[in-house]
Amino acid sequence: MNYFSSSFKLGILGGGQLGKMLLTETRKYDIYTCVLDASNDAPCKIGSNEFHLGDLLDFDTVYQFGKKVDVLTIEIENVNVDALEKLEKEGITVYPSAKTLRTIQNKAKQKLFYIDNNLPTAPFSRFAYLSEIEDAVNNGGLHFPFVWKAAQFGYDGNGVKIVRTLEDLNGLPKGECITEELIPFKNELAVIVSRNAKGEVKTFPVVEMEFHPEANQVEYVICPARIDPEIAKKAEEVALKTSQAFKHVGLLAVEMFQTKDDKILINEVAPRPHNSGHQTIEANYTSQFEQHIRAILNLPLGSTANKGGGIMVNLVGAEGYTGNVVYKNIEEIMSMDGVTPHIYGKKETRPFRKMGHVTIVNEDINEARKIAEKVKNTIKVISKNQ
């Protein structure tokens, strides 16, 4: 198929910041795009050829939208999968596949998938209701501390909690959930695997994620990870095996733990461009967004090598500020060499809301890490008149 012609249409479910960064690539290749999103303020309203307003979880809306395009992809997992299944049956190319999305949307199914495919992951239990956890604790089947995860619709640290006492369960959603053994780990790592339909596979270099101690949000993504090459190789292998198990086409971001005894355990996966790959825009020969487009259109994959060390700092709303956003000291960070802010364009900030990210590129990853800390300590996402 000739993608570089106006008769081809690419559909994207979701019009958020990931979609916006995908659109940079579709503009570069002049690929015609249609975006579906429920918000009239979605970033992808600008940059897409057609913007459609509608509910991503509504069967008819997704189905009708999908019928208009040749290839359909997502920038958010929470979409109506029944519609995708029907579209696949009717010949629309859908990446990630409905089957993969169905597995990934539900964390219990996702964990079972790892077990079924002999992929390393932390031991877990599955519960239909939160109340069953208390029973399991009381009858000795579950021991503190453990990690509680909502089975559905969690993201960015929402839907995840470390539970040390029964009181910690208060206020959690009542529905389906899993508990995982709390694994002491040295590092959180991630590998983004790209694969096209003809089976070409390329992995981006392993990244290391430093988390904010309270908000459970990634604070720094560091690429390449400052780890033993043997560990990096192991992480890459696990990520590749995971992508193969899903027979995945597109990007699969595989988040992993490096345990105290240097085992690699899969934490979770995302079948799309991912926060752990934003630094690829500036730091790698091919960005994750370009690679996703290449993969789902069955084009040759680009080189995933680094041009230099890359670090991504999430720009999140500062605590104590809610309202019209102001990026305090943004000019100071722009005066630092190799520093590039990305502003997502959300009008209102609130504590820990993701408002953008900043990339730091430097030949020397340790130097980049120092600059990243300076960036983090300089820019503040606050609100007006506070």
Place this chain on the structure above:
Amino acid sequence: MNYFSSSFKLGILGGGQLGKMLLTETRKYDIYTCVLDASNDAPCKIGSNEFHLGDLLDFDTVYQFGKKVDVLTIEIENVNVDALEKLEKEGITVYPSAKTLRTIQNKAKQKLFYIDNNLPTAPFSRFAYLSEIEDAVNNGGLHFPFVWKAAQFGYDGNGVKIVRTLEDLNGLPKGECITEELIPFKNELAVIVSRNAKGEVKTFPVVEMEFHPEANQVEYVICPARIDPEIAKKAEEVALKTSQAFKHVGLLAVEMFQTKDDKILINEVAPRPHNSGHQTIEANYTSQFEQHIRAILNLPLGSTANKGGGIMVNLVGAEGYTGNVVYKNIEEIMSMDGVTPHIYGKKETRPFRKMGHVTIVNEDINEARKIAEKVKNTIKVISKNQ
């Protein structure tokens, strides 16, 4: 002024491929943009917040458009300068300034500016009409060979011709023109100077341009130029001096000749992002497009250093093909490491029409040059059914 808020509006005159690449940066920073262009098919119709249809040479159209924005810039020189002058007087920030544009729009004025400011350039003569050239030749005031240039509205090798006999003048536009001594040169070089209103100045590394022998279009832009560091320094100094003479804010691309005896002579300048800087998107810490936005908004300038060797290959329509464009073998070049095509989205190709460009990034500039030649020999911009 807070650019990162929706109350600020940036206006861009012209909605072509340069504008499209500027919009990638305004999207990254979430800067609100209004674009004016005469064509409803302009690439900037997508990616701008507001797209206005109108004639860039019409006083009222440009004036009314300019009144809507806070800062006004251009992506093409051929705009109504009287309107810009009035807008400046009324407090709109206009970069490049009306005065600079007026000088640059007319090649005779541009040449006089160099002379007045003691900037090195090839000797020239000015003619109100083409017919005066014949008189000058006949009375011995002008000798073959020389270069004819239309005073106005030439670009990409249009409006430039080497004249060796009187017959070569046939068919040229009758209007105002200049003739220049044909200087034997070793290299054509270019330096893009960036400067913001507070006077911060940064130059991009010197590039070397290899021209197509027939079409007089740039075939390869090579950065950094493979020249003696002394020559590079001299070229940078001339470019800086030129930018200072214009008191320029924004980007100024200065095209120069390195003569056989290693003098640097200014060929011409462009007060905007330029074809000789496209490779900065992938090869430099800051792209020329981001730098232009930083400069005109008086933000700190970014590092202009190379991340690696960068080469730009223009994608022009192949001879013998006119009609609906096909990018033959684009997949083959996409499978080469460090190769990124940019497709401008013009529906119809014709011989030598600029349809896109390809960037090649490699640590080793000589290796990049080899890949660039392979790219050039592989991809063909042709038309359907021919």
